[in-house]
Amino acid sequence: MTVVTLNNLTRRFDNVIAVNNLNLEVNDGELVAFLGPSGCGKTTTLRMITGLLLPSDGDVLFDGVSILTVPTEKRGAVMVFQKHLLFPTMSVAQNVGFGLKMQGLPQKEINMRVSEMLELIRLPGFETRRPHELSGGQQQRIALARALIVRPKVLLLDEPLANLDANLRLEMRELIRSLQHELEITSIFVTHDQEEAVMLADRIALMFDGELQQFAEPNAFYERPSTAQVANFFRNANLLKGKRVGNQVETALGTLTIDTDRVVQPDGEVLLTVRPEEINLIPDSAENIIYGEVLTQVYMGTYSQMQLEVDGNQWLVHGPANFDAQVGNKIPLQLPEPRIWLLPLERKLK
Amino acid sequence: MRWLRLVEKLRVPMMLFPSIAILVVLFGGGLLVGVGQSFGYFPVIGLDDFTFAYYGDILTDRGFFASLWLTFRIALISTFLSSVLAVACALVLRDKFRGSRFMTFVFQIAIPIPHLVAAAGIVLLVGQSGMLSRLMVALGLTQTPGDFPPIVYDRAGIAIILTFLWKEVPFIGIVVLAVLQGIGPQYEEIAQTLGANGWQRFRYVLLPLIMPGLLSTSIIVFAFVFANYEIPFLLGVKYPQTLPVMAFENYKDPDLALRPQAMAVSVVLAVIAIVLLVAYKQLAKYAIKT
Numbered sequence A: 001m002t003v004v005t006l007n008n009l010t011r012r013f014d015n016v017i018a019v020n021n022l023n024l025e026v027n028d029g030e031l032v033a034f035l036g037p038s039g040c041g042k043t044t045t046l047r048m049i050t051g052l053l054l055p056s057d058g059d060v061l062f063d064g065v066s067i068l069t070v071p072t073e074k075r076g077a078v079m080v081f082q083k084h085l086l087f088p089t090m091s092v093a094q095n096v097g098f099g100l101k102m103q104g105l106p107q108k109e110i111n112m113r114v115s116e117m118l119e120l121i122r123l124p125g126f127e128t129r130r131p132h133e134l135s136g137g138q139q140q141r142i143a144l145a146r147a148l149i150v151r152p153k154v155l156l157l158d159e160p161l162a163n164l165d166a167n168l169r170l171e172m173r174e175l176i177r178s179l180q181h182e183l184e185i186t187s188i189f190v191t192h193d194q195e196e197a198v199m200l201a202d203r204i205a206l207m208f209d210g211e212l213q214q215f216a217e218p219n220a221f222y223e224r225p226s227t228a229q230v231a232n233f234f235r236n237a238n239l240l241k242g243k244r245v246g247n248q249v250e251t252a253l254g255t256l257t258i259d260t261d262r263v264v265q266p267d268g269e270v271l272l273t274v275r276p277e278e279i280n281l282i283p284d285s286a287e288n289i290i291y292g293e294v295l296t297q298v299y300m301g302t303y304s305q306m307q308l309e310v311d312g313n314q315w316l317v318h319g320p321a322n323f324d325a326q327v328g329n330k331i332p333l334q335l336p337e338p339r340i341w342l343l344p345l346e347r348k349l350k
Numbered sequence B: 001m002r003w004l005r006l007v008e009k010l011r012v013p014m015m016l017f018p019s020i021a022i023l024v025v026l027f028g029g030g031l032l033v034g035v036g037q038s039f040g041y042f043p044v045i046g047l048d049d050f051t052f053a054y055y056g057d058i059l060t061d062r063g064f065f066a067s068l069w070l071t072f073r074i075a076l077i078s079t080f081l082s083s084v085l086a087v088a089c090a091l092v093l094r095d096k097f098r099g100s101r102f103m104t105f106v107f108q109i110a111i112p113i114p115h116l117v118a119a120a121g122i123v124l125l126v127g128q129s130g131m132l133s134r135l136m137v138a139l140g141l142t143q144t145p146g147d148f149p150p151i152v153y154d155r156a157g158i159a160i161i162l163t164f165l166w167k168e169v170p171f172i173g174i175v176v177l178a179v180l181q182g183i184g185p186q187y188e189e190i191a192q193t194l195g196a197n198g199w200q201r202f203r204y205v206l207l208p209l210i211m212p213g214l215l216s217t218s219i220i221v222f223a224f225v226f227a228n229y230e231i232p233f234l235l236g237v238k239y240p241q242t243l244p245v246m247a248f249e250n251y252k253d254p255d256l257a258l259r260p261q262a263m264a265v266s267v268v269l270a271v272i273a274i275v276l277l278v279a280y281k282q283l284a285k286y287a288i289k290t
Helices: A042-050 A092-096 A098-102 A107-120 A136-148 A166-183 A194-200 A218-223 A228-233 B002-038 B053-059 B062-093 B100-108 B115-126 B131-138 B158-183 B186-193 B198-227 B230-235 B243-252 B256-289
Strands: A004-013 A016-026 A031-035 A057-062 A077-080 A154-158 A186-191 A203-208 A211-216 A239-245 A248-251 A254-257 A268-273 A289-299 A303-310 A313-320 A330-334 A341-344
Touching: A004 A042, A016 A042, A016 A057, A016 A203, A016 A211, A031 A042, A031 A194, A042 A077, A042 A154, A042 A186, A077 A136, A077 B186, A092 A098, A092 A107, A092 A136, A098 A107, A098 A136, A098 B198, A107 A136, A136 A166, A166 A194, A186 A194, A194 A218, A203 A218, A203 A228, A211 A218, A211 A228, A228 A268, A248 A268, A254 A289, A289 A313, A303 A330, B002 B256, B053 B256, B062 B100, B062 B158, B062 B198, B062 B243, B062 B256, B100 B158, B115 B131, B115 B158, B115 B230, B158 B198, B158 B230, B186 B198, B198 B256, B230 B243, B243 B256
Parallel strands: A031 A186, A031 A203, A077 A154, A154 A186
Antiparallel strands: A004 A016, A004 A057, A203 A211, A239 A248, A239 A268, A248 A254, A268 A341, A289 A303, A289 A330, A303 A313
16 A cells, blocks of 8 residues: 655754664565664654654655655554553543544444454454553554554554563464554564564564664574674674685684575675574584584573584574583584575674 | 550541641631621620521622622633633643743742732733833823723723733643643654644643643632632722622621621632532533543
């Protein structure tokens, strides 16, 4: 229904740059996550899309048309806040029907559509309840219904699951996903939880310090992170400095072979990385083996997690649950050729 | 052990005793004497027969009803206008802008100033020989200060209402401002993204949220204005007087025989005030619900 385009979007607060030169496009009906640590500019970006905040620079376009001059109430970009914030003076029906009432629809039609919407979010018959009589999860669903009922062009969710406990999160996640698919509303949600982003989003925009780091499908962040910082955010801190020459990387621990069809980093100084779960602790050949010293081992139930020292870097490796690594021992780590990924060398890293 | 428990039980009542005693003796005692006098029990001047005569006198007096209407009208208009202006001011002051803290300070400055001083200020400002009148002469808008409309000592009580506004707008305003600041901007932001324009956000989101605070302060203002003596005494005309002025005039009359009547007026004033306040509160509850 709506393609959202952000063009060089920038927002400064006094001397602080909250969002810096953001460029991305959210496709029609797509669910995109803005992911990043707190203070990275995610919510600021959402607010600029709604019009609650004006950009210092750049543009926001819906279907290719700039909407900067359109006031918030006419943009059709509806926001669901972190705190559910149902209007406390209104019943559930009044809350859900609020947007329709503002449009001046007849009460009869509002009532009908409110009932339909309550069915859709699986809270039928809740019309006369007051917000304080609802649980946190129910409040969140009502807040979602209140946003969806106006058939927004863009649905914006600011940490929609942050205030819910683990079970409710799961339930709510499923609900958001299924509703979003059913109604095909272009949606953007903000989160600091990478798991949430991975499970919900079609694509993830990872932001640090107001800058877009990587905008891609969830698996890319695991398999093809753009920088060491991105890899780190996705819980992969296994880094080893080296020098790429053709299909090989020379490291202090030996030369490793890489899959040239996969890596994109050109020849020269690089950082080599492999995810913890993809390292082979029981080598099947003499290829691509380096050694690391075991620092700790923790039994995790279905696997065992080891911390190792590899050329002065701390690595994390997942092995079989029954794997017995003696602390202090040096053990072989086989880095499968197709699993090795190369990152640009950043100066601050070893 | 038992006496220890007894002491424990009596601890709170004992601690409250001094203040309750003062209240009961001074306030309750005065009330009892007043009500007694209104029913004709005034042994000092030789009256000790219970009678409704004084109530009969005032309730058949047309002047009383003229006063009652004036009192009611002043209280109602003052309360309504104060509330509207207070909400408007609070809405402006809640936003942070250059000098907003200073503006808030100026807004509240009238609160500690006595009503008497406020009345004097109003006379100096809008009286026929006041600053506005002179300014208009100086600007050539009027010939003499006497051409300025008589706002002070007028039958409509405009100066009285102005004085109350000057005093009560900041009083209601700081309460509403505190409520608004507590609410924060998010409800309005949600409403705005849902398509509510400025007026709709105020009408459907903000107003219901500030209504409880606004109602309780406006009830206080109404009760205060309804029973206020000094402002209408200083700025009002001789006829009709407001009920509190009427009661006090009778009370301080050298003829002690007028005192039971003064008390009857005061009792009627109090009863009407209580009835109006209860009605107001019920109405308000209904208004909040719908």
